[in-house]
Amino acid sequence: MSETPHFPLPCSPRELSAMVLTHSHLDHSGTMPLLYVSGNADLYATQMTLGLTELLLTDEINLSGELLPFEENELVKMMKKSHPVNMGDEIELNNDFLIKFVDAGHIPGSISALIQAEGKRILVTGDINTVETRLLEGAKFDVTSLDTIVIEATYALQDHPNRKDTERNFVDSIREVLEGDQGKVLIPAFAVARSQEVLCILEKYGVNYPITIDGMVRAASKVILSNPSFIRDYALLSRALEKAIWVRGRKDKQRAVSNTGIVVASAGMLEGGAAIGYLDAFSQDAKNGVFLVSFQIPGTNGRTLIETGSYISNNGERRKAKSKVKFFDFSSHCGKTELWDILKKVDSSAKVYVVHGEPEACTSLAERISGELGIEASAPNNGESYEI
Ligand SMILES: [Zn+2]
Structure with a gap:
């Protein structure tokens, strides 16, 4: 890799008081230390995720340090601000903001975040797998009574073999x-x-x-x-x-x-x-x-x-x-059928945001949800904001 990568930030790191990391994969954790250059947010993740993330980020810094806008210092600061959680734990932030950690079945330690705030229930799936593997139980989360679900779509157009x-x-x-x-x-x-x-x-x-x-x-x-x-x-x-x-x-x-x-x-x-x-x-x-x-x-x-x-x-x-x-396809993501099985159980009054896939996969899944299930669904672009 020789090109300097671009690292967009969702907001000023100073404005963040807390973050949840769903799992250690670098497409989720790879830029997190950047948020500790000027910020100081509390970080919530499972002990497994924290251990694996520290390992992967240390390797990333060793391999491509000169291309990254952060150093080991920021990783150290991030780990100091981390709080290990267990599956099923609930944490309360700012009185009326509850986050429950639900097993996502994707890789060891991975979670989905169920957010309850101002009477709304929002599930952010992160990467998910409902199929049992030798290493992990499949995710079995409850998607009924949700107001919003933000769902991954890595394999929205493709099924995995048995x-x-x-x-x-x-x-x-x-x-x-x-x-x-x-x-x-x-x-x-x-x-x-x-x-x-x-x-x-x-x-x-x-x-x-x-x-x-x-x-x-x-x-x-x-x-x-x-x-x-x-x-x-x-x-x-x-x-x-x-x-x-x-x-x-x-x-x-x-x-x-x-x-x-x-x-x-x-x-x-x-x-x-x-x-x-x-x-x-x-x-x-x-x-x-x-x-x-x-x-x-x-x-x-x-x-x-x-x-x-x-x-x-x-x-x-x-x-x-x-x-x-x-x-050999040993994917750790839901395939097309498993994603659809989850979405079929979502209340028709909910809103669905489809993320984490090729643009074509996200758009096509959002259209299918609206067309076949009559549920409001969209595939947001990076940086877009929605009020729930
Ligand atoms: Zn992942």
């Missing part, structure tokens, strides 16, 4: 490489949530081969393990992480490259991180597999590998992969 089918295809593909071809498998995965989800699947299906984890997945796993109450099957996760080989140096890496087994490494889109260091070794042999499990932004190395079979290697050269390359 989760169990995807798990089985994934495990079958891995076994084919390990047992059939005596090869090895590289699984580039997001450090937070997706890596742990993959490890839980492998453990659940009894895949008994050495599994090595490398990159930020190690630090993220430590944070996740230290917050057991957010995990659906903590025993499964801790068993999977106990069995895994945590790379601590060059020798562990060499062993992972030369022996039959599985490597789960960050980053999920093969843009830097530990995963790219394994890519040549795994992709240049037809016996092996490179299995992508995270969302791939167009133009990234991972997306190019899926679409063209070639990639930019660690030394900057474009190479053609000889190994099997596959993508």
